[in-house]
Amino acid sequence: MGKRFEPAVAASGRWVDEDGVRAPGGSVHAWRPGTNQTLCGIPLHKAGLERFPHVLWIDARWLADTTAERIVLCHRCSAAAGDRPGRRRWTRDRPRP
Ligand SMILES: [Zn+2]
Structure with missing residues (x-):
């Protein structure tokens, strides 16, 4: 694993964004695909957390700041993912139409 490893997320809830993509809601944790627990050590199945392999932790941080969803x-997990004070630049993969 490199230094710039970016975990995906697991969450207690879900919603669908404007593009029809499943998005994490409620309690959101960092999760490394291929493992059965969050970075902070919560077992996904036991806690009823849903996996979102297509949503990176850094994207979830952005969503938390920009959406009205809870x-x-x-x-x-923030600490485990190595988040630092100050924001990293976030860019969309797809430009808006
Ligand atoms: Zn956590």
């Missing part, structure tokens, strides 16, 4: 980022 998204609560786990700060233990």
Whole structure:
């Protein structure tokens, strides 16, 4: 694993964004695809957390700031994911039409 490893997320809820893509809601944790627990050590199945392999943790952070949906980022996962004060630039893969 490189230094710039970006985890995906697992969450207690879901909603659908304007593009019809499943998005994480409720309690949102960082999750490494291929594992059965969050970065802060919660077992996904036991906690009823849904996997979102297409949503990166950094994207969930952006969503939490920009959407009206209730998204609560786990700060233990934030620490585990190596988040630092100050924002990283976030860009969309697809430009808006
Ligand atoms: Zn967590």
